[in-house]
Amino acid sequence: MAIRTKSTRGKAGTQPPSFDFDEAVVLAALTPGDxxxxxxxxxxxxxxxAREDWSLxxxxxxxxxxxxxxxxxSWSLRGAHVIESVVAGANVPAVSGARSGWRDVEVRDSRFGSIEVYDASWRGIRFTRCRLGYVNLRAAELLDVAFVDCTIDEIDLMDASARRVAFDGSRIATLNASGAxxxxxxxxxxxxxxxxxxxxxxxxxxxxxxxxxxxxxxxxLAGITVEG
Incomplete structure (x- = not known):
């Protein structure tokens, strides 16, 4: 997937997502968690x-x-923020994250059922090799978001605002773009x-x-009749 850096902003054509998050640098010296x-x-x-739920x-x-x-x-993070973090090998049937804020987040090799993140803000987000069920991004704001080699049952972008979003090697069964x-x-x-x-x-x-x-x-949609 083409990932541009800030030095290529002037190029013509469809602009790909831009990512600044460097996992090797930002997460170089983490404390082991209990x-x-x-x-x-x-x-x-x-x-x-392994837990029944994680509530923020x-x-x-x-x-x-x-x-x-x-x-x-289940994972509940309504209104919470996730910043400069990586989630790998997750299995979560239900995510409830309305009005949450995500910035510079990598999600890899994970499986999610329903992801309710309407009215959320996603900036610099990458999903790689993930299996996603229903992704509710209604009225969300997306900037620099990529889905790479993902399988998505349904992604709902009704009334969402999305800029520089790409789906490379991904399968989307249903896309709702109403009012986007x-x-x-x-x-x-x-x-x-x-x-x-x-x-x-x-x-x-x-x-x-x-x-x-x-x-x-x-x-x-255009009211055109096509006849052979």
Missing amino acids: AEAFDVFDGVAYAGV SSRDTVQACRFEGLELD KLTDVDLRGADLGQVVGLEGLRGATISIEQLQLMAPALAA
Whole structure:
């Protein structure tokens, strides 16, 4: 996947996501965390955490942490913040993170069921080799977000604002773009199934093959009758 640096901002064409987070530098000297206590979330590395739930309040911030092997029944972080952190090998059926703030976060080799993050802010976020169920990003703000080699059942961008978002090597069964405001959203790398709210794709980039698949729906949207 093409990842640009700030020195390439002037280039024409669809702009890919830009990432500043350097895991090797930021997370170089973390304190080993106590998986049983699981109560410190600043500069800590956790491994093999298994709990029924992890609940954060709107006053909580997770900063400069690494989580390797995170088994949860549910994760609640409504209004909380996650900054400069890595989550790897997680298995979480339900995430509740409305109005949460995520900045410079890497999520790898993980499985999530429903991710309810409407009204959230995502900046500098990468999902790699993840299996995602329903991703609710309604009215969220996305800037520099990438889904790489992911499988997504449904991603809901209704009324969301998204800039420099890419889906490289990912499969999306259903995309809801109703009312979305998209800028430099690159869908060319996605195996895209159903699209709801085609009018919301204004500002997105698609491939010729994707255009051909969408042609009947786009013609219907424009009120065009196509006859052989």
